[in-house]
Amino acid sequence: MFTDLKNKRVLITGSSAGMGLAAALAFARQGAKVGINSHNVPPELEETLSLLRQYGGEVEFLQADVTRSDECAHLVAAFVERFGGLDVLINNAGGLGGRANLEAIDDEFYDRVMDLNARSALMMTRFAIPHLRAAAKARGETTCVISTGSIAGREGGGVGAGVYAASKAWLHDIHRNWVKEFTVDGIRFNIVSPGTIDTAFHDGKSDELRAKIAASIPMGRFGTAEEVAPAFLFFASHACSGYITGQILDVNGGQMAP
Numbered sequence: 462m463f464t465d466l467k468n469k470r471v472l473i474t475g476s477s478a479g480m481g482l483a484a485a486l487a488f489a490r491q492g493a494k495v496g497i498n499s500h501n502v503p504p505e506l507e508e509t510l511s512l513l514r515q516y517g518g519e520v521e522f523l524q525a526d527v528t529r530s531d532e533c534a535h536l537v538a539a540f541v542e543r544f545g546g547l548d549v550l551i552n553n554a555g556g557l558g559g560r561a562n563l564e565a566i567d568d569e570f571y572d573r574v575m576d577l578n579a580r581s582a583l584m585m586t587r588f589a590i591p592h593l594r595a596a597a598k599a600r601g602e603t604t605c606v607i608s609t610g611s612i613a614g615r616e617g618g619g620v621g622a623g624v625y626a627a628s629k630a631w632l633h634d635i636h637r638n639w640v641k642e643f644t645v646d647g648i649r650f651n652i653v654s655p656g657t658i659d660t661a662f663h664d665g666k667s668d669e670l671r672a673k674i675a676a677s678i679p680m681g682r683f684g685t686a687e688e689v690a691p692a693f694l695f696f697a698s699h700a701c702s703g704y705i706t707g708q709i710l711d712v713n714g715g716q717m718a719p
């Protein structure tokens with residue numbers, strides 16, 4: 462179904478674990494060339510790389526802290542040098558960055574959350590655009606940016622997670638702007654918006670709280686990273702979604718139907 466992803470050059474930020482890693486595996490299975498990334502070198506890196514390389518495709522780990530604009534520039538440059546171009550950028554790195562009620566928020570907290578979820582995607586996209594434009598022209602089909610949004614960006618997030626939720630709403634909206642600027646270049650922009658997915662994101666939640674959250678989801682459980690991965694494949698595939706841009710696909714077990 463996703464056969465046109467073979468040999469596509471895919472860079473996924475924040476992909477040493479969780480949904481980014483599950484997406485990397487799904488792309489590798491399709492024969493794509495995949496760049497995975499994290500700000501730190503994960504202890505299980507070698508195992509992860511052999512897992513990704515079992516399908517015969519090319520895979521590289523590129524360390525960069527995407528909260529820093531200079532490191533975003535280096536990450537894109539390193540990926541392009543390694544793979545000769547870029548067809549799909551996935552802005553997946555992100556996270557809560559802590560919880561703080563409004564009256565406790567200071568500049569440091571605000572910057573931390575916005576840098577991780579908003580600045581990272583903005584700068585990665587900025588540096589990726591020339592390569593995505595060139596690849597679209599050379600291939601004669603669309604290339605794309607996919608960002609990981611959130612159900613929180615739709616409904617405001619839990620108490621203490623307002624800046625995180627707003628950063629994801631920001632991301633949802635800036636994609637709409639990029640559609641206006643770059644569709645002419647053959648670049649599509651779509652969002653995968655997960656609900657509650659069982660990753661390290663929810664570490665620290667008690668069993669009781671997890672059960673309460675699960676009970677609030679019509680499907681009665683958290684989603685898995687593997688259940689989110691096909692949404693990335695769909696948006697990356699020109700054959701599947703070449704006429705789809707500026708959209709948000711919610712993968713949330715019915716938790717919310719915007």
Ligand code: NAD
Binds near residue numbers: 476479480557610660
């Ligand atoms: P995760 O914690 O399992 O994975 C996060 C990944 O990002 C890891 O590989 C980590 O090393 C990397 N990372 C963290 N900071 C980084 C940085 N500064 N630079 C580069 N890489 C960095 O989390 P996840 O749940 O898979 O989250 C992936 C995305 O999904 C995030 O954008 C998150 O906000 C979003 N999201 C998660 C959920 C959920 O329920 N898990 C729901 C909605 C949205």
